[in-house]
Amino acid sequence: MITIILSILLLLLMGASLRQIFHSLEVEHKIFSSQLFIAVMLLYTIVMTGFGMIYTVLILEGIEVYRTGIPYRRVSWVEEFIRSIYFSGVTLFTVGYGDMLPVGVGKWLAILEAMIGYTLPAALAAKVWQSNKNRD
Structure with missing residues (x-):
C-alpha cells in the first residue's frame, strides 16, 4: 500500500x-507551448502505432519481423498488435531493451523507424528555434 x-x-x-x-x-x-508538446506526443503515438500496424500485418502474413527470447507461439491479432506496438516503441525511442530483435525485413523497418525517432527531437528544436526567431 x-x-x-x-x-x-x-x-x-x-x-x-x-x-x-x-x-x-x-x-x-x-518558445514552447502545451499545444506543441501534445502535438509531438500525438506524432510519436501515430508513428509508433503506424509501424506497429506494419509489423503486425507482416507477421500475420507469415513474414518474420522480430524474434523474442522466448519460443514463438501463435497469438490473436490483438495480442500480436500489442506486442508489435511495444517493439515499435522500443525501436522508435531507440531504447533497445534486447528482449526483441529485428530480423529480415524487420531490420530495415527498424532502422527507418529509429531514424525517425532520432530526428524528431532535432526537428522539434529547429521548429521552436525558428518560431522564436520569427517573433524577434
Missing part, C-alpha cells in the same frame, strides 16, 4: 514539474 501511495505522489510531483517547465517556457520565454 505504501508503494502505491509513494508512486502516486511521485507521479504528481513529476506532473507538477512538467507543468512548471511548460508554464515558464510559455509565459517567460514564449
Whole structure:
C-alpha cells in the first residue's frame, strides 16, 4: 500500500514539474507551448502505432519481423498488435531493451523507424528555434 501511495505522489510531483517547465517556457520565454508538446506526443503515438500496424500485418502474413527470447507461439491479432506496438516503441525511442530483435525485413523497418525517432527531437528544436526567431 505504501508503494502505491509513494508512486502516486511521485507521479504528481513529476506532473507538477512538467507543468512548471511548460508554464515558464510559455509565459517567460514564449518558445514552447502545451499545444506543441501534445502535438509531438500525438506524432510519436501515430508513428509508433503506424509501424506497429506494419509489423503486425507482416507477421500475420507469415513474414518474420522480430524474434523474442522466448519460443514463438501463435497469438490473436490483438495480442500480436500489442506486442508489435511495444517493439515499435522500443525501436522508435531507440531504447533497445534486447528482449526483441529485428530480423529480415524487420531490420530495415527498424532502422527507418529509429531514424525517425532520432530526428524528431532535432526537428522539434529547429521548429521552436525558428518560431522564436520569427517573433524577434
